[in-house]
Amino acid sequence: MAEEERAPLLTSEAGDSTQTRNRKRPNLFPTEPVRSNAVCADDRIFVNATVTSPSEIEPDLIVAIFVVAFDTRSGNMIEWCMPDDAELDGVEFKAMVSGSHTQIKDFVYFRKDNLYGLACFENMPVESDIERGARMKSVGILATSYTLLYRHLQFLETQVRHQLEIPGKYTQLQAFYEDKTSAALASLQVQSKSNTPTTPSKDLIPELKITHPAGCFTQFAKFFGEQIFILWKYILLEKRILFFSPPPIGVVCYRVYCACCLANHDIRGLGKKIKPQFYVNVADIETLESEMTYIACTTEKIFESKTSLYDVYVDNQIVRTHSPILKELLKTSSADKEKFQKLNNLRSAHQFSYEELGEESIDEEEVFVSYFHELNNRLFQTLLDVANSQDTQLTSDHMKSMGLDPQGDRQFLMELVEHYGIDVVLMVDNPCCPK
Incomplete structure (x- = not known):
């Protein structure tokens, strides 16, 4: 026997499935724009800006540079900034996070x-x-895009x-700021004359590009293990x-970024690209209250008690939720375990192929980002194909083809099709009534 469960009608127009891109190292100056990439090394998140032709490279849109100091009487304070009238209210508590006094660097x-x-x-x-034996400072910048920030990490480390x-x-x-703003202005003027867009499409969110042998996504997957697929479902x-x-919070910032990348897909009309909030503190409470979806990190334990601000709370490796429905998704399914094993096998296979060629390391985004990109494309495209078919019945075979467990992932799938408004009939086998 099977029971039918129907989700609402699809309201957004979906595009055709897109073939997986060629993931070899890109030509630095192609004729067509390429998607942004990220680089991680030594637990640091770097994100490469979108690269187009030489005349279309996005300028360094740095809008402010600042120094934050800890004063034993006043606490965190903006010591210096440029321009003088930069709006930096609250930046002193983001650039020097709560609990940072316990760290050397x-x-x-x-955001x-x-x-x-x-x-x-x-x-x-x-x-x-006077300084009570310790001098603490932060040097930072504000820019219009996080994809450019990685370029200046070493400079900021030296300057602090x-x-x-x-x-x-x-x-x-001061020289750094003047140099970057003048270069950006010159680039904008050139692009204006050539009618070239000054910024990439807002829909283009950077992908993860890993060049370090123990890169960000590898560490992310090892840290969460099979739970990476619990996060994947919530995202x-x-x-x-x-x-x-x-x-330290730096390593947690890359977890935020890696989590954002788990949702990458090419199916148009389904969901919005998630932009990372990165570090947040109590001053961001009002902002978070207005967000329908976000991925962020914090060092402030007080957030744990403010359950109205989040759906999922990840305390290091412990994933929790206060929602009864979402709690049903906390258990890894058999399909999750299979996917995680496949992910590890893919990485091993790529590592072996590189070793055969005498290479020292692999570009692990070819494994991780490509894997989730293809997984999400297959999942959404299958749902849309079924929704556009005559009977709109989603069977156990469909679920298996999407990498889901027909029983263990049933609740997730129901939540997914309802959230995106995909009109399918989920055929659920009743274990009490054999076929």
Whole structure:
């Protein structure tokens, strides 16, 4: 026997399935734009800007540079910034995160309104009673896109050490800002004359590009294990996901980014690309209250009790939710275990093929990003194909072809088709009534 469960009618027009792109190393100057890439090394998230032809390279749209210091009487404060009238309210608590005093060094990605920031923090011991034996500062920048920030990490690391050793000397920071803004203005003028768009499409969200042998996605998968597919389901359902961890926060910022990449697909009309919020603190509560979907991280434990702000709370490796329906998705299905094993097998196979060629390492985005990209394409395209068929019946065979467990993933699939408004009839085998 089988019972029927129907989801609402699809309201968005879906496009045709798209073949998987060639994932070999791209030509740096192709005639057509290529998607953005990310680079991780030593637990640091770097994101390459979209690359087009030489005349279409996106300018460095840096809008502010700043120094944050910890004052024993006033707390975090903006010590210096450029331009002088930059709107930096609250940045001092993002660039120097809660609990950072326990660290020697750290870095953080964050969002302020429609801008993205990167700051490098360092804590240096000093023989000073006024500073209570420690001098702590952060040097950071704000830009219009997080895809450009990675370029300046090393500079910011150098400058925060400089600010600790020789406080009050801002000449290099000022020269950096003036150089970047003048270069951006010149690029904008050239593009304006050539009628070339100054920024890539908002729909183009960077993919993960890993060049370090122990890259971001490998660490992400090893850290969460099979639970990566629990996160995958919540992300496809566009839930509000908050990662918590004590400092250092830099490593958690890349977890946010990796999580965003789990939802990549090419099926038009289904969902929006998720932009990472990165680090958030109590000052962001009002912003988070208005977000329908987000992925963020925090070092502030107080968020755990504010369950209205999130759907899923990830405390290091522990994934929790207060929603009764979402709790049913916390258990990994047999299909999840199979997918995780396949993911590991794919990586091993790629590693072996590279070793045969004498290569030292592999571009692991060819394994991880491509895997989830293809998995999501197959899942959504199958659902749309069934919805457009005459009987609209989704069978166990369909679920298996999508990489799902007909029993263990039934609730997830019901939530998915309801969330996206895909009109299918889910044929669920009743174990009490054999066929």
